[in-house]
């Protein structure tokens with residue numbers, strides 16, 4: 001509900017003004033597509049954005065590994081021509097999803113070869129900073145930073161969201177509270193989104209919430225590795241198995257740095273003291289991460305991140321929604337970050353929004369949320385299904401989930417020898433193919449045949 005604070009109404013001259021709540025990846029990508037259809041777009045964030053590539057408070061996950069999968073890179077290049085070249089100029093590294101990543105999956109080392117499926121390695125501040133620069137350069141787009149969103153305003157009949165109430169952020173709340181009138185509001189405020197709380201205050205049902213408790217803990221530290229410590233690889237990925245449910249990653253970053261990420265589920269969290277961090281790395285199923293950091297120079301102290309659960313709000317199932325309010329990014333669905341899907345899914349959601357906008361009218365909420373569900377289903381099923389392979393994760397294991405979780409280790413075993421299967425698998429991980437493609441009869445037969453010959 002609107003807050004009772006006195007508001008100075010800032011009325012925009014145009015009737016076609018979109019306001020995006022949150023200037024992180026999802027909000028910026030939404031602003032990019034909205035700028036094609038709305039005369040003015042205002043993006044609001046509580047943070048004051050750093051000029052240089054440094055971390056910011058509103059995105060604490062930015063201190064941890066953020067790889068951009070192939071599909072995400074494709075979309076960013078579509079929305080911002082030359083994106084990859086620009087990222088490489090600023091120090092990002094391009095790799096091949098199968099050839100450059102030393103992956104140990106279900107305990108099997110995938111056979112590596114370049115398959116022409118790019119993956120981008122860069123720090124999160126670099127990626128977000130580049131997207132932000134491109135969005136800010138768009139005509140009609142304004143970034144209103146250092147501004148806290150307090151609530152939304154509604155029409156008298158409560159059928160339509162009409163604007164946003166906000167005030168200066170920071171300890172000493174600066175400036176007059178104001179209301180910004182909007183024809184469309186897009187909530188991209190991440191996991192803390194207030195839309196599920198606001199809806200019942202306005203007399204609507206809240207969205208059903210799916211929540212998979214995984215009790216994930218991350219710890220991350222940056223290093224300067226010994227020359228040649230990774231050989232010709234740009235990254236190492238040791239995934240968890242029910243027998244060894246710990247994950248280790250090493251990723252090349254700009255500036256000759258490497259980021260090492262460790263994680264465990266169900267409370268088995270990596271410590272953040274340097275000795276404990278290294279001991280956790282040494283406890284992984286294989287020694288690749290420990291070997292890589294042996295003799296390396298640490299550049300900072302390990303930092304932690306807790307991610308209790310993957311959460312999806314099912315807006316597409318609501319029969320009644322106010323006009324003029326959409327939700328995207330982590331505010332709608334946030335996945336176990338181990339699978340590195342969040343930015344790519346936000347990019348796909350932005351494209352789905354763009355397709356609806358080409359119809360020349362404000363997207364109807366139900367139509368929008370159904371379109372968003374379509375691009376969110378596969379990555380959600382992938383992440384949730386994979387997490388349900390761990391017996392301690394509470395949740396219903398359907399026959400399909402059990403089948404896929406029995407099949408994947410066999411596929412990984414075969415992919416240790418057969419690059420065709422490895423390529424098929426990483427195309428799914430890179431979100432360029434759907435998980436169903438792995439169950440094609442020719443692929444299943446190939447898995448069976450390869451394992452039989454081993």
Ligand SMILES: Cc1cc2nc3c(=O)[nH]c(=O)nc-3n(C[C@H](O)[C@H](O)[C@H](O)COP(=O)(O)OP(=O)(O)OC[C@H]3O[C@@H](n4cnc5c(N)ncnc54)[C@H](O)[C@@H]3O)c2cc1C
Pocket residue numbers: 021022023024025026027044045046047057058059061064065066067068069147148149150188189190191192218305307328329330331337338339340341342343344346
């Ligand atoms: C540990 C970790 C690692 C990850 N690794 C990867 C990876 O490798 N690859 C990948 O693709 N994704 C990864 N992700 C996911 C990725 O970070 C998100 O999916 C992505 O940032 C999109 O999020 P978002 O823009 O929806 O929300 P967020 O990034 O959470 O941003 C929300 C924004 O809203 C602003 N905001 C919130 N509330 C208010 C308010 N009241 N007033 C004003 N502003 C507000 C915040 O300041 C922030 O800028 C990872 C996530 C985590 C937690």
